[in-house]
Amino acid sequence: MTRVDFNLLTALDALLTERSVTAAARRLDLSVSAMSRTLMRLRAATGDRLLIQAGRSLVLTPYAEQLSQRVPALVRETEALLSRPEHRFDVATLERSFAVRAGEGFIDVLGAALMERISRAAPRVQLRFVPKPDWDAQPLRDGTIDLEIGTVRTSAPEIMTRLLFRDRYVGVCRPDHPILRGLGVSVERWLEFGHVLAARSGEASNAVDVALADCGMQRRITMVVPSFTSAMQVARRSDLLAVIPHSCVGNAFAPDHAAANGLQWFELPVSTVAFNVSSIWHPRVDHDPAHRWLRAEILAVCVAASPPAADSVSA
Structure with missing residues (x-):
């Protein structure tokens, strides 16, 4: 040639x-x-x-x-x-569907606010939330999903992340639950009741149970469900107590989310470590201007939803 x-x-x-x-x-x-x-x-x-x-x-x-x-x-x-991609990127004319893997809590509490913000800037963009059965990085690698939102639990060395906010665990129960009688919730009183555990992969404990074990204590888990939203609904209709991220309680966009779901939240009587909720993606899309724009929009919504302490959305 x-x-x-x-x-x-x-x-x-x-x-x-x-x-x-x-x-x-x-x-x-x-x-x-x-x-x-x-x-x-x-x-x-x-x-x-x-x-x-x-x-x-x-x-x-x-x-x-x-x-x-x-x-x-x-x-x-x-x-x-x-030319460089950003030189020809126009968000107003962007026509694209993004597959996002996120927990039900994020979708319930922030999904509408995020979509409203995105629609104003890019009316032809679609967000397609997909189930999050585990933390496997392969869907990010092969492009099955564009972005994940949650805790980072992969050992894949190339995966890139950006902190969205810090979260912590709290307890929830129905508003007329006996545990709410009196002043505060003691650990002894808390352990008297059965608990519903949210475990995406079916594990029998979480960070709260690890903290209890360190103190020589154990709660009685009578039901295991695959999501925090399921645990909330079970707690709403029973005497079982649930542990959920504080972000599921509500935020600036949904200040009464817990109450709207027939729940009362309370601080746990056992100390647990706060955890990070991040956006997670593969390096192959790191410089894609549309993907960078989406990540910025998600971060902006998370920041707007919460004070600096970052009680925002669930993993």
Whole structure:
């Protein structure tokens, strides 16, 4: 394949548009002699004289007239193809569907606010939330999902993350539950009741149970469900107690989320470590302007939903 100097395409565009070697040289910030040499190279490459002297000006040959209809668009397309992605990114015209893996708590509490914000800027963007059965990084690697929101529980070394907020665990029960009688909730009183455990992968304990074990205590788990929202609904309709992220209680967009779901929340009588909720993605999309924009929108919603202490949404 013959090597082609694509700089000639830009020079040809200038010559066909300006119809003057001097004006074309000025447009491309070249000397007149350099542009004259370029015209000679173009004539050799195309086999056509392209520009012909007509009195004091130059006129296009018939072949050059044909080229003048095609070259400008071709130059613009080539420039766009070889430019940085952000230079051709327009969020207002973005038409794309993003697959996001997130817990039900995030969708329930922040999904509507996020979609409202995104729709204002990019009305043709779709968010497609998908189930989160585990923390496997493979869907991020193969592009099955574009982004994950939650706690980072993968050992995949290449995965990239951005902290969205810090969260902590609290207890919930129905508003007329016996445990709410009296002042405060003691650990002894808390352990008298049965508990519903939210465990996505079916494990029999979580960070709260680890903290209890360190103190030589254990709660009685009588039901295991796959999500925090399921645990909330069970607690709403029974004497079972549930442990959920504080973010599920509510935020600036849904200040009475727990009450609206028929629940009363309380601080746990056992100390647990706060945890990070992050956006998680694969490096292959790190510089994609549309993906970067989506990550920024999610972060902005999380920041707006909570005070600096970052009690926001569930993992």
